[in-house]
Structures are given as structure tokens and as C-alpha cells.
Amino acid sequence: MKTMKLVLVIVAIAVALFLIVPSLSWAADDGAALYKTKCAACHGADLAGKPAAKAPSLVSDEAKKTSDADLTDAIANGGKAKKPMHAYANKGMSEDQIKMVVSYIRAQQK
Numbered sequence: 001m002k003t004m005k006l007v008l009v010i011v012a013i014a015v016a017l018f019l020i021v022p023s024l025s026w027a028a029d030d031g032a033a034l035y036k037t038k039c040a041a042c043h044g045a046d047l048a049g050k051p052a053a054k055a056p057s058l059v060s061d062e063a064k065k066t067s068d069a070d071l072t073d074a075i076a077n078g079g080k081a082k083k084p085m086h087a088y089a090n091k092g093m094s095e096d097q098i099k100m101v102v103s104y105i106r107a108q109q110k
């Protein structure tokens with residue numbers, strides 16, 4: 001009977017891992033997908049920016065120095081200058097989605 005319980009516990013852990021691990025990797029994919037649909041048109045698929053659109057690189061040394069808080073604010077509210085084109089909090093992006101894009105940008109900066 002004891003071995004039966006042990007087997008059940010192992011199966012439960014296996015199922016839990018099976019459910020958790022893919023959702024972690026999906027989160028990273030979502031950041032990339034969100035960037036592609038919401039940001040790439042102006043900042044470029046490689047995040048290098050587009051001078052013609054006056055969109056700055058998001059992987060420059062300057063961008064790397066920007067704090068997570070400022071980066072999040074720039075995306076959610078348009079930053080200190082409240083640029084309307086970046087007020088994604090008003091354009092249907094959730095806090096979680098903005099966080100995903102921020103971590104996607106951070107990952108590309110490395």
C-alpha cells in the first residue's frame with residue numbers, strides 16, 4: 001500500500017511539472033510575440049531601431065542603462081513626457097504583458 005502512495009505522489013509531481021514547465025516557456029514566447037505585433041514596426045524586428053521612424057534602438061548602451069521601472073513606464077504610459085503613442089496601458093496591454101515585453105527586451109540586450 002505504501003508503494004502505491006509513493007507512485008501516486010510521483011505521478012502528481014510529474015503532472016505538476018508537465019503543467020508548469022511549458023507555461024514558463026510560453027511566457028517568454030509571448031514577450032517575443034507581443035514585441036513583434038506591437039513594437040517591431042517602429043523599433044525593428046532586431047530591436048535596433050529605425051532612424052527613418054525616429055524610433056531609437058532598444059539594445060543601445062543607453063537603453064541598457066534604463067531602469068526596469070522607466071522602461072515599464074515608457075511602454076505603459078509613454079514615460080515622463082507621457083508620449084501618447086507609447087501609452088500601451090490604455091491600448092489593451094495588461095501589466096503582465098508589459099512585463100513580458102520588458103523581459104524580452106532585457107533578454108535581447110544581453
Ligand code: HEC
Binds near residue numbers: 038040058075083
Ligand atoms: C508608432 C511607432 C512606435 C511603436 C509602435 C512603438 N514605438 Fe517605442 N518609440 C517610438 C519613437 C518614435 C520613439 C522615440 C521617442 C520620442 O522621442 O518620441 C520611441 C521610444 C521608445 C523608447 C525609449 C524611451 C522613450 O519613451 O523615449 C522605448 C523604451 C520604447 N520606445 C519601447 C517601445 C516598446 C516596448 C514598444 C511596443 C510595446 C514600442 N516602443 C512601440 C516609436 C514607436
